[in-house]
Amino acid sequence: MASVRKLLWLVLVLFVECFSFHLCIHGESQVPCYFIFGDSFVDNGNNNNLPTLAKVNYLPYGMDFPAGPTGRFYNGLTPVDIIAEHLGFDNYVPPFATASDSEILEGLNYASGSAGIRDETGRNWGVNINFNKQIENHRKITSRIAGILGNKRSADDYLSKCLYTIVVGSNDYINNYFMPMYYDTSRKYSPEQYADVLIDQYSQNLRSLYLLGARIVSLQGLLPIGCTPNATHSYKRAAAICVDSMNNAAYLFNQRLKSLAYRLNQELSDAKFIYLNVFDIPLTQTSVPGLNVEISGCCEVTKNSLCIPNKASCQDRVLSLFWDGFHPSEAINKIIAGITYKAVLPFI
Numbered sequence: 001m002a003s004v005r006k007l008l009w010l011v012l013v014l015f016v017e018c019f020s021f022h023l024c025i026h027g028e029s030q031v032p033c034y035f036i037f038g039d040s041f042v043d044n045g046n047n048n049n050l051p052t053l054a055k056v057n058y059l060p061y062g063m064d065f066p067a068g069p070t071g072r073f074y075n076g077l078t079p080v081d082i083i084a085e086h087l088g089f090d091n092y093v094p095p096f097a098t099a100s101d102s103e104i105l106e107g108l109n110y111a112s113g114s115a116g117i118r119d120e121t122g123r124n125w126g127v128n129i130n131f132n133k134q135i136e137n138h139r140k141i142t143s144r145i146a147g148i149l150g151n152k153r154s155a156d157d158y159l160s161k162c163l164y165t166i167v168v169g170s171n172d173y174i175n176n177y178f179m180p181m182y183y184d185t186s187r188k189y190s191p192e193q194y195a196d197v198l199i200d201q202y203s204q205n206l207r208s209l210y211l212l213g214a215r216i217v218s219l220q221g222l223l224p225i226g227c228t229p230n231a232t233h234s235y236k237r238a239a240a241i242c243v244d245s246m247n248n249a250a251y252l253f254n255q256r257l258k259s260l261a262y263r264l265n266q267e268l269s270d271a272k273f274i275y276l277n278v279f280d281i282p283l284t285q286t287s288v289p290g291l292n293v294e295i296s297g298c299c300e301v302t303k304n305s306l307c308i309p310n311k312a313s314c315q316d317r318v319l320s321l322f323w324d325g326f327h328p329s330e331a332i333n334k335i336i337a338g339i340t341y342k343a344v345l346p347f348i
């Protein structure tokens with residue numbers, strides 16, 4: 001009798017656990033594979049073994065993540081982790097750097113903290129895997145997939161059903177254009193010209209991705225980058241008074257990214273490029289009455305605006321807008337994931 005009760009209890013516990021962590025509900029995922037490109041907003045460990053200051057495989061990063069610190073730039077889930085849950089994947093998409101051959105068919109995450117569209121972007125932090133390099137890494141992976149599936153045709157067919165998410169561009173501003181002591185781009189280009197240059201490069205990379213089989217691609221626009229604690233501090237604004245010059249530059253980029261998606265959809269009509277507007281997600285205290293803008297995000301930060309190792313973080317992590325000096329909180333990531341999932345759903 002006791003053992004039956006124990007068994008029932010165990011079933012109940014597992015049921016509740018499965019309910020709160022969607023990950024253990026086994027079933028078909030809505031796409032066979034998910035590939036991710038970008039920067040620290042979505043990196044999940046690719047920088048851990050690179051010579052760079054832009055790596056975060058230490059506490060308090062990961063303090064709310066089941067596996068602890070993994071190289072994710074948050075206390076908990078990245079937006080693409082949450083999207084993978086929505087899509088019904090049993091596991092989060094593994095980082096390219098450490099994935100095994102048996103994992104590549106379900107997709108990979110190529111993202112790298114501090115990376116940008118321009119190769120030089122983010123070098124002030126050390127080495128990163130820039131967007132161009134990420135596409136090259138994907139090229140190698142697609143030929144391995146062709147090897148596994150027997151031929152290129154089966155691989156193309158398979159890869160056309162995958163979802164691709166790209167989150168890149170912030171560092172071309174934060175760690176390039178708005179860092180004139182390291183980079184000359186702000187002397188060479190007006191904000192309009194710079195956005196054009198970035199979008200030209202972006203466009204070439206999307207064409208490469210298309211030639212590598214991608215047909216359903218979400219393109220995340222920039223957040224209001226002038227509202228991060230790092231930006232408001234650097235410009236000595238009162239907390240949560242955003243830096244207009246940065247937000248305006250991001251706005252110009254977003255407009256062009258949106259038009260690019262439109263143009264590519266006309267030209268490559270068997271593909272769908274989906275622009276995601278996240279610029280209007282409120283990242284100021286006044287716009288989200290429920291959420292607090294901690295002075296430097298939720299954790300105590302170094303002079304580089306990343307969390308100080310092993311320092312305790314704010315109590316109300318769920319109520320915070322920012323986690324560190326650059327990265328939004330999980331609450332914001334949930335909003336981003338929701339926007340993405342809703343936008344891609346009609347095409348998967």
Ligand SMILES: *[C@@H]1O[C@H](CO)[C@@H](O)[C@H](O)[C@H]1NC(C)=O
Nearest residue numbers: 175230233234303304305325
């Ligand atoms: C903002 O971040 C940069 C690194 O990207 C750092 O050099 C700078 O000191 C930070 N500014 C403030 C005010 O924290």
